[in-house]
Amino acid sequence: MTLSSHDSVFTCQRILVVFDPYHTEQPAYHRACFLAKKLNAELLVVSCIYDETYDMTNFLSAEQRVDMKSALLNGQLKAMQACTAKTIGVKVSVKSVWHKSLHQGIIDVATHEDCDMIVKACKNHTKFAHKLFTPSDWRLLRYSPLNVLMVKDHDWPENGNIVASISVDTNDKVHNLLSERVTKISCDLAKMVNARVNLANTFAGAPVHVAIEVPSFNAQAYNQDIQDKHEKDVHTIAQAHDIPDDQVFVSEGLPEDIIPKVCEKLDAELLVLGSVGRRGISAALLGNTAEHIIDHVTCDTLVIKPQLK
Template identity: 45%
Template sequence: MQDYKQILVVINPTVDNQASLERAIDLASKNQAEVIAFLSIFDFSYEMTSILSHQEREAMRQGVIEQRKEWLIDILKRYKNRGVKLTPQVIWHNRPFESVINFSIDNQIDLIVKSTHEHDKLKAVIFTPTDWHLLRKSPMPVLMVKEHDWPQNGNIICAINVAGDEDEQQHLNAKIIKHAKNLASKFSATIHLVNGYPGTPVNLAIELPDFDANTYNNTIRMQHEQRVQYVAQAYDIPIENCHVEEGLPEDVIPDLAQRLDAELVILGTVGRTGFSAALIGNTAEHVIDSINCDLLAIKPDGYKSPLEE
């Protein structure tokens, strides 16, 4: 894959310490990239002021935009000696995720960077805040930043799926690993592959008295190990860096990330929308609340955002 040339970082207007901006600048400095510091703002009260004309409301909005832009420029001044081109961008929009994705599509952004935090568990299951919308609907990679450092000689985990032989899944695995290799070369990091496989279905053991659960389990494990090792060999990743463990991805991935003290987890995510998305989510959304490091979510080639339709 090519280096990131344009990185959009989503600015949090409620804090001065922007962890996502720091991470974006680190990445940009190693890729000779431009960082666009993007702030989406909206105040419904300005839209409801019926005694003002359209021109007066527009003038008020522009005044707020300029005010926030000055605040943003002051923040960017702290990084003027980092050798990275920093561009402030403030947009008035009532749906932040839409403004981020639309701007990124229109300006051919290579990477979206945003800080995240541990979400309330109930809300993470039922509601879809900006983080979730970006993970589901952004066609370009999204890096969710936590407070974990990216040290030199750290660990990057690639979560791959080897359960099927579909071309799309193999291409997505390749895309994940190529992103990892690019980042690993910049930060002298070590790449690990992780894969979770399902355990023996309880109903089989109950309904079939002669069913050998151990043999079944070992067969499934060996199949997954062989496939993961085949992928590792194709990309010159040491076999000892392959981790195949029984369990769901949302359990296996965070456990390995903690054991390795990983700086980054990279996985593929398929945009899911509608009621099922709100209730179920996908692996990226389950994992992000359970890890203490950054997460990079990659879409399959050809993915089209619902905002483009």
């Protein structure tokens, strides 16, 4: 199905906000409130907690462990109620759950409570730590069936910039459809927050070894042909959505290198990109492109999944 520039695809009736029990500031909640007012949506604030010592200790009876867990969960409810008490103009409910896995606990609640999007503050991860384990942020991005907004500290000013990272490949229908949705959702958001949409696209140039092994191969001409094709395809998408030519960026290189530079150049408030979610060994060894990009941008990132509700 082809979406016209007048079809709205970004609609949310209920947004799940991940509450951070370890910090006073709740940037995810404040951003979600901002969006909820624009979308006329309600918020479900969720705290997912777990302490293995409550399950492992032999000094407590099963009943005592249940009572202590209940006390912790009730404490979280009071903390969330205090955080949301002064919110005006948005319907807010709170929920605390006990789950060993933060990402799975959040996904379970979002699915059961019929939420449309998840909003979570993005923690900073060092490159060293990122190679040793997969943080909850990444697991949430990989396994969530819903769109996920990762919030950082960048403001959303009037007349700001939204960057939509898209791919164009005639042989990849999944990514092409995803890019179409990314573009349309970016345009929907831009109308709501009075921002400009910028399309960013990257392409891989000719491998260096080919030029060495095949002297007759003209790498420069090949790269120019690839760039011309990408620019033509991306400009076609831009024209379909009334995006000016000077808001289109096509560059040779890896997305994780190029996209953050575009966001920095434009001082973007939001990056919108699609993610099909790589899992298993390939994810452990290579990681997802979306994850590498998020680590290198200072703005919020909205990750769009292939199947929307």
